[in-house]
Amino acid sequence: MKQIYCSIFGHDYAITKHVTLHVKEYRCKQCKEQVTTNGNGDLIRLTSKYKEINIELENIHTKRIRKKRKVSIV
Template sequence: MKLFTCKIKGHKLTTIKKDSILIKEFECINCKKKFTTDGYGKVVKLNSYWEQNNLLFEQLQKRQKAQAS
């Protein structure tokens, strides 16, 4: 029943990762699927490609902060 709710009304997203300002990760309350934002700000499904991309981007940000300090 929960999957039908998402198909009809759309996903109810809550943020699950707030570490980065630029990268946001979301999870649907109903179906527990995970989503993220791409480079253009669109919400896309969080698959292995986007997980790896987000990790690399976070590491890059940490290095830049460490060098700035």
């Protein structure tokens, strides 16, 4: 039933994770479908492959932030 709601009204996405400044993961409040933003800013289904990519992106992103902070402290 919830999928029917989504097909009529569209998904009601809520952000579940900030991967980087531009990449986020979302989950539909109605049908629980998970999506993510790809490099072009399009919403795509969050498959296990994209989950792995996002984990990598997040690691790179947080490392960069740490580096920046270190530099600014010094």
